[in-house]
Amino acid sequence: MQKSQVFQGDCLDLIPRLPDTSIDIVVTSPPYWGQRDSLGGGTEKDPRNYIKFLKSVFVALLPKLKQCGILWLNLGDSYNTPVNWTAKDYKYSSLGPDQSGFNPENSAYTKPRFKRKAFIDDNFGWLQYGNFLMLPQRLLITLVESGYLYRGEVIWSKKNAMPEGRCRRPHRKHEPIFLLAKSEQHSFRTNPPVPSVWTFSNESINGIQHRSRFPTQLPKLCIDAYGRLGSDVVVLDPFSGSGTTGSAALQFGCTYIGFEIDAKQATASEHRLQKIKKQMGLNFSALGVGTERQSEISQNGRLEF
């Protein structure tokens, strides 16, 4: 039986250490552009650098997928607006009832958030102020040009979406989950067929606090759609966070590999997965941080699982 593990580190360093053709299913949700002040990707000033970062992660993953493998990518888009407004921003936006900004104490100005501004480049129409940036679509196009097959899109219809305030645009109550593959021969459940709209709620957070955790139902449906379960099915999340993909994988008796740059999250997620292992009698190897983990990286730098 293979061992499930969370490795702490940058997925860009860890992916090349995976054996080629070793991964059946990737289920992942990278940080969305400019939403959070966190380690790793998502904090690039220029959204083009964000796309470059994600492209290099997923291109590095392609040889690691088995021929029958699939990749589920949950990635939301961003507006080209500040995420932390200041009173001065009324100059280039139309905030406030008379378009001259809000009161200084308005929560739009006072909410503690990552400090991203709009990124404007007059030479590129899509980098105008206020534009919905189509970042997932831009990434998908570069991935398909790099060898992936784009196999479909699922809409996660959120039962309890967050309100978006007063804005002249549709309030988002959904997120996309894209399906990519290495080969047209990839595994997938056909009976019953997998629908393209999945409706479920966000989970209330119990245990590990992670601000952008997805509900367990999401990776469960993604893994279940593969059509095969069991310990020889290896599931990877290169942006593992609190280990929700791992939780779903272990509950299905699959093997899980997670990469997470934030040491606190990596350790907390290991504990979460150990508990599940205990409940299910599975072979989850909790590696902790530091030297213990190094023993699982062989002399030639390959990850053993």
Ligand SMILES: C[S@@+](CC[C@H](N)C(=O)[O-])C[C@H]1O[C@@H](n2cnc3c(N)ncnc32)[C@H](O)[C@@H]1O
């Ligand atoms: C949107 S969260 C994933 C949440 C996860 N799906 C869950 O349910 O907990 C993205 C995660 O990617 C991590 N991350 C960002 N850049 C990374 C990198 N280069 N390598 C590994 N992890 C990274 C962040 O620390 C964050 O925990």
